[in-house]
Amino acid sequence: MISAKKSIGISFAGQYLELVIHFLSVLVLARILSPEEIGVYSVAAFLMAVLHAFRDFGVPQYLIQERELTTEKIRAAMGVMIILALAVALVLFLSSWAIADFYGNPEIRKILWVMAGSFAISPFGSLLHGIFRREMELKKVFFIRIVSTICHVCVAITFAMKGLGALSLAWANFFGILSIGMAANLVRPKGLPWLPTFRNIRKILSYGSVASLGNAANTAGGNLPDLLVGKMMDMASVGYLSRANGLVQLFARFLTDALLPLILPYFSHLRRQGNDLAEHYCMSVSYLTAFAWPFFATMMLLAFPVVRTLYGPQWDASVPLVELLCLVGAIASVSMFSGQIMVANGQVRNATVAQLIVQPFRVVAVLFATRYGLLQVASALIVSECITLVVVSWYVWKAIGVSLPALLRACAKSGAITLFTVAAPLMVKAFWPNFESHAWLPLAVGAIGAAAGWLTGIFMIRHPFAEHVAPLLRSSRVATQPDSIRK
Template sequence: MVRRSFAFAFADKTTALVLQLATMAVVSRLMTPAEVGLFMISSSLVIMIEAFRDFGVASFLIQEPKLEPELVRSAVTIIGLLSLGLGLLTFLSAGLFAAIYGDPELGGLIRLASLAFLAAPISNPLLALLRRDMNFGAVARINIAAMAANAVITMSLAFTGHGPVSFAWGALSAAFINAAGAALYRPEWWIFKPSLKHWRRVVPFGAWTSAVTLLHMLYEAMPRLLLGRILGFNAVGLFTRAVSLNQLPDRLLLNAVQPVVLPAFAAKARNHESLSPPYLLGLSMISGLQWPALLALALLADPIVRLLMGQQWMEVVPLVRILAIAMLPLVPSYLAFPLLVTLGRIKLMAIVTLVTFPIATLIVLVCAQFSLTAVAWGMLVANTVQVGAMLVAVRRHAAFNWSDFGMIAVRSGAVALCTAAFPAALVAMHGPALSVPLLAAAVIGAAACWVIGLMVVSHPLSAEITRLVETLRRFRLGSNVA
C-alpha cells in the first residue's frame, strides 16, 4: 500500500516538475527578474497568512486515531471560519503591504491572491481525508489538473503581456480546481455542517501546528522579504529563481515522499511500532536521492540556467551553485515534522523552530548588507544550525544511534560523489558552459554513475531499483504472453 502510494505521489510530483520547468522556461523569457521578484514578495506574504488558514486541520484529520463525525465537523468548521476571516484580513491589508514596499501593484496581486481563501475550506479537509485513506491516486489526479490549469493560465497571460498578475491568476485557478476535484472524489457534504462541539481537541493541536507551519514558511520567505527591502525586487527575483532550481529535486522526490510519510507513520504508531527504523530508512532514501541531484545541479548550473531561463538570468548561476551546497544539510529536517506530529510532540517542533528562526534571520540580515552571494553562503550556516537543533529534538523521542546516522551519511555521500564524477569530468574538459548535447550526456552519465554508486555501497535504494526492474520485467513478460 505504501509503495503504491509513493508511486502515485511520484507521478504527481513528476508532472508538477515538468509543468514547473515549462512555466519557468516560458515566463523567464517574458518577464524581468524584478517582475518575478514582485510576485514572489506578494506570494510570500499571502503564504505566511495561509499558515493559519489550515490551522493544522489536515494533519489533525490524518493523525487522529479515531475520527468521529462530530470531531470532523468541528475541525472543518474551524478551518472555514479561519479561512474566510483571514481571507478578508488579507484583502483589507493589501494596501498596507504595498505601502511598505513602495509599489502599488503589489496590493493588487495580494487582493487577487486572497480570493483563494474561499476555496480552502472545501479542498483542505477533503484532500486530508483522501490522504488518510491513502487514496493518492485521486490526490494525484486532482493535483495534476490544478497544476496544468496553473501552468496554462500563467503562460497564456504572460504571453499576452499581463506581467506578474499572470502568476496570481494561475495560482487562483489552481485553488478552485483543487476544491472542485476534492468535492468530486470525496463528496462528503455532511462534514460542512457547522459544529464546534470538539473545538477543545482541535484548537490546541492546530495552534502548535500553525505555529510550526508559520515559522517554517517564515524561514523560507525571510530571505525574500529582507532582500526586497534591502536590495530590491531584482535581487528577490534572482535569489528566488536560484532557490527554485535547487528545489527541483525536492519537488520531484521529497514532495512525493512527504504526503505519504505522515499517514504511514500514523499507521505504524496506531499499531504501536517503533518509528526510529522507518525514520532512518527515510533519511537514507532521501539523502541517496537529493544529495546526488544537488551536486550534479551545482556542476551543471551554467547550461541548465542558460537552457531553462535564458541569457538575462545568468547572474543566477553562482547563486545556484552555492545554494545547492547550502541545501545539503537539510535532509534530516524533511521527516522531522511528520515524525513529531505522529508522536504528539508538535509543541517541541514549534519550540525548536522558534529558537532557530531568529538566528537564521540575523545571519541573512547581516549577509544582505554585503551581497546576494553572501546571503547564499549565509543560508548554509542557517540551515546547519536549524538541522542540528532538529536532530537533537527528534532523537529525544525516536532514539537512534549516531553510528547508524553516520553510516547513512557516508553511504549517501559516496553515492553523491560517484554521481558527480561524470559531470565534473565533462566540465573539467569543456568548461562550465556545456552545450545542450554535452548537458544531455552529463545527465545520462550522472544517472548511470548514480546507479553504480548505489550498487557499490549497497545503498537501500539499490534494493528498490532492483524491485522496480523486476516488476517491469514481469509486466513486460505478461504483456508478451497476452
C-alpha cells in the same frame, strides 16, 4: 489502506506528471516575465505562504494523526477552517495598502487582493484533501492535483501573454485553488458531512495553535530571504534569488513533494501499530539522502549549463546562487522528515519549539548578509541550515532516541554514492569549460554520466535501494530483447 509500494507509485506518478506540466510552464514564463516581475510576485507570495499556515491552522495534520475521526470532528474541523480562512483573507486585504506602500510598489496591492480571494475559497478543497491523505486515497489526490496544476498553468501563461505581469501568477494561484475545491467535491465520499459546526472546536484550536505556529515559523524562515532582499536590495535581486531557489527546489518537486504527503500518515500508522519509529526514521533518511546528495552535487557542478539551457542568458546572475543553495538543500535533506516524525509521535509542541528556535537565526543571518550582496545571503543560509540541523536533531533524539551522529552514520552509503555520481559532472566541468554556446550538450553529457554513476554506486556500495532497482533493470532488459531470445 493500500500497500506502501502502490502508494509511493501513485504519488510519484502524480508528482512527475505535475512536475512536467509545471516545468514546461516555467520555461515559457521565464521568457515572458522579467526578473523584476518575478521578484514582485515572490514578495507577495511570501506573505501568502506564511498566512497559509494560519489559514489551515494545522487542521490537515489534525485530521491525519487523529486516532478516531468522527463525523462531529470533521464538521468541527470544517468550521475552524472556514473561520480562519475568512479571517486571514480579511487581514491580507486590509493590510495590502500598507504592504504596497512599504515596498513602494502598487502592483503588490493588486496581487494581495487576488490572494485574499484565494484564501476565502480555500477551505472547500483543503479539508477533503486532508481526509483523502489520511485514508491514503491517492488516486483521488492524484486527480485533484493534476486538475489544479493544469488550471494553474493555463491561467498563468494566458494572463502573462496578455501583459498582466506578476498579477498573472496571482490569478493562476486563485484559479488553481478554486479548481482544487471543484475537483475534490467531484470525488467526495458519500456520507461525508457538508455543513460545518462551530461547537466542540476547542481541541482542534488547541492542536492547531501549536501546529500552525510551527508551520508558520518554518515557512517564514524558508521564504523570508525574498522579503528581506526585496526591501534591502531590489526586486530584480529577489527575482534572481527566487529563480535560483526554485531551480534547487527541483529536488523537492522530483522526490520529496511526492513523499512528504505520505510520510506523516506512514509514521502515524506505524505508531498506532506499536512499531519502532527510530529504525524506520533512519531508513527513510538514508533512502532520501541517497537521492538528495547526488542530485545537489550534480546540480552544483552543472549550474551554469542548467540555468542557461532552461531560462536563457538573462538569468546568468542566478548561477553562483544555485551553487551555494545546493549546499543548503543537501544539509536540509538530513532533517527533512524530522517534523513529521515528531508530529506522528504526538510531540507537535516540540516540533513547533524547534522551529521557533532556529528561524530567528535564519532571519538575523539573512538580514545581516543583505548589506553585502546576494552571494552573502546564500552563504548565510548555509550557516543557518547547519544550525537548524543541530537543533532539530536534538529534538528528534528526545522524541525517538536517534542522535545526529547515528543519523549521519545511517547516511554514510549516500555519501559514497555521491562520489560515484559526481565523477562525470566533474570531468565535464574540468574539460568542457566553454558553456556559452549549446549549453544543453554538456548538460546532457553530465546528467547522463551522473545517472550512470549513481546506478553504479548503489550497486557497488550495496545500498538497500539496490534491491528495488535490480528487478526493474531485469524487467527492462527482458522487455527490450527480441521475441526469439525471450522464447
